[in-house]
Amino acid sequence: MSRPITGAYAVRKEAVSLNKMHGKHQTALPTPRKIRRGCSKELYRTIKRLGVYIPQDQLEAGETLYYKKVIANLLWIHENSSNRKLLADWWDKEVSPELAELWSLDRETLSNAFRAAFGG
Numbered sequence: 001m002s003r004p005i006t007g008a009y010a011v012r013k014e015a016v017s018l019n020k021m022h023g024k025h026q027t028a029l030p031t032p033r034k035i036r037r038g039c040s041k042e043l044y045r046t047i048k049r050l051g052v053y054i055p056q057d058q059l060e061a062g063e064t065l066y067y068k069k070v071i072a073n074l075l076w077i078h079e080n081s082s083n084r085k086l087l088a089d090w091w092d093k094e095v096s097p098e099l100a101e102l103w104s105l106d107r108e109t110l111s112n113a114f115r116a117a118f119g120g
Contacts, residue, residue, distance in 0.1 A: 029078055032071070039066045045117035050110070054103055062099050069095050088115050 030038070040063050047054055054062070070077060073090070080086050092111045100107040 027078075027081075029074065035070055035074075036063075036067050039063055039070060042066075042114070042118055046110070046114045049113040049117050050105070052105070058103055062102055065098055065102065066095055084119050088118050091118070 043059070043063055043066060047059075073094070077087065077090070080090075091114055096107055096111045096114065099105075100110045103110070
């Protein structure tokens with residue numbers, strides 16, 4: 001007759017098995033709120049580095065554009081979250097052309113400002 005395992009040992013054993021199943025150092029996907037706030041902060045820092053005025057309606061349109069691009073590529077971005085250079089390259093290729101057109105800015109200047117603000 002074996003008795004069921006109870007107490008602190010059972011909790012520890014369950015946590016170990018969950019870590020094996022989900023990966024010990026993997027983080028969960030960010031919530032839409034975190035993504036939206038992160039996009040907003042990154043664009044704010046970029047504009048600050050540019051030293052130009054962007055009207056509020058264009059700023060909101062740019063944030064929405066960036067947010068939609070991030071949501072569309074969320075799994076890839078999450079997998080490469082520790083590689084800032086790769087993420088900045090993705091931003092240059094996927095986001096900066098449309099954002100530069102929307103804000104009537106030079107694409108190269110915008111990309112350089114984003115890299116300086118983002119750290120890639």
